[in-house]
Amino acid sequence: MNAKFDAPCRFYVQGNCREGDQCKYSHDTSNIEKVDLVRDERGKLNLKNGYQSQNRKNVRGRGRGQIDRYQDEEQIKDYNKIDKSERVDYKQRQQQQNNSYEQKNVQKFGKQLEGNENRQIKQKQDRNLDQQENQIDQFVNRERNNVNSERWQRHENIDNEDDYKQFRQNTNVRGRGGRENTFTRRDQIQDKEKEQYRGNQSEQQIETVSIIKKVKKNEIQVKKRYQVLNLEQKKNIDNLIQIAGYNYQFLGILKSNSIDFYQILFKRSGIEIIDEEKKVTISHLDKQFISAFIQEHQNNVYTLVIQFQKEEESLKNLLIFHNVFQQQFPQIISDISMKEIVYTNFEDGLLYTFCKDGLIRIFQQNVIGQFKYIQHYNVEQCMESVIKVGSNYLIGMKSGQLYLFNGIIITEIPFKFTQKCTQMIIDFNRVILKMDDDDQTSIYILNQKLEIIGPIYNGEKVICLELIKSYENDKLFILGLSDSVEIYTEIDNKLYSINVILNLKLMQMKKIEITNENMVTQKFIVGEYNGELKIFSVVPEQ
Secondary structure, three states, X not given: OOOOOOOEOHHHHHOOOOOHHHOOOEOOOOOEEOOOEEEOOOOOEEEOOOOEEOOOOOOOOOOHXXXXXXXXXXXXXXXXXXXXXXXXXHHHHHHHHHHHHHHHHHHHHHHHHHHHXXXXXXXXXXXXXXHHHHHHHHHHHHHOOOOOHHHHHHHHHHHHHHHHHHHHHHHHOOOOOOOOOOOHHXXXXXXXXXXXXXXXXXXXXXXXXXXXXXXXXXXXXOOOOOOOEEEEEEEEOOOEEEEEEEEOOEEEEEEOOEEEEEEOOOOOOOOOOOOHHHEEEEEOOOOEEEEEEEEEOHHHOEEEEEEEEOOOOOOEEEEEEOOOOOOOOOEEEEEEEOXXXXXXXXXXXXXXXXXXXXXXXEEEEOOOOOEEEEEEEEOOOOEEEEEEEOOEEEEEEOOOEEEEEOOOOEEEEEEEOOOEEEEEEEEOOEEEEEEEOOOEEEEEEEOOOOOEEEEEEEEEOOOEEEEEEOOOOOEEEEEEOOOEEEEEEEOOOOEEEEEEEEOXXXXXXXXXXXXXXXXXXXXXXXXXXXXXXXXXXXXOXX
């Protein structure tokens, strides 16, 4: 020990003397006792024990106390010389930390500015979205009472698609650059959680909008019409069997042994729709007519096929006029079936006949115009109704099944009804199906994807059905019931009643649409009950 002074080293007593054995001051602690400072009731510190020299004397002038102070000052100077380089390093490290802290604060401030800017953009987009939703809601409210199903469906699809795109766009507009600090990973996790939360929130908003629109659909209140059909003319026709249809300005009326064609021109005030002076009749008194099929071809050529049977015979035969308005002598195909012929179609020299016995018989026309049987297909079920849709035949069975026949292959549509299909109506790119049992009627839709939609109507048995567009392009379903005629409009694949004509019975109906040279169209409904023919005009909405 090389101590030059007897005074104890204060740094050694505190446990941090760096001189070790070379220290100028004493490291002997035998003469030092431990003291504690204790606060009294007033909070004043009182000396109880501590590091205090046992033989310490208070001396005036340059005494022991001054030596101690001198020792302390000298020792502090020595330590200052030793720690100068370390303090410089410490200050440099401290300055670096301060610079780093300021840089982080600047980056954090920049991120806050960027976050504020993003929030302002998001708030602006939310305000625009609210405005768009308000405009959409106002538009939907205006269209809610509109009975036009096509416009309603079109606007609803656009609304749903725009809402979905708008929500996805608002939730995906987030542009942030990469962060270069220690909080990058944490911020990425937070951003991911926020993104997921916003995505879930957007999906909830989309679902909420969808639910709101469904509620709005369910709240549709269809406007009732005071009048849809106006009776224009009545005419009694003896032995009337079938309204064959309107083709080439002629309305065909089938009777027991003749068929009358009434020429119907564009109606003007005071002119009767059906005029006896403008009638052409084809008669075969030795034949009992059952039904007639009129088919339109190119160049205003019309084929007329009449199903008949002879007296006291049950075999069904066909009377064929290849061009009904120019051909005087028809062709006859005898003894085709014991059951009724449901449908016929003449195309490319081939005549297809669909019979209730389940057979599809095909006849070919030779060079002199005669027809000869060449082939048949067996469906093995009773046919109730057939219609030509494009290049295929749609066949409705008594069992409730539907089949497609393309001329070669018979394909079953994988849907079976509990009712039989008694009538089919082509409506542009879909087919309206009327299904009947003994007491009720259901109406379905068959779309291009061969999907069944509906029933769009399910209720009282419908005796006859016709579909016509109003002057406002609303689809009007005319339903002939047991003691009334009800008019429905279609909205969202469902029928809503808009008008009822009481005490009116119709057994069959056909529509008439007449267009003049200025492309103005007049619309009529021809109905029949018990030999009385009634013609109604379609009234524009007031």
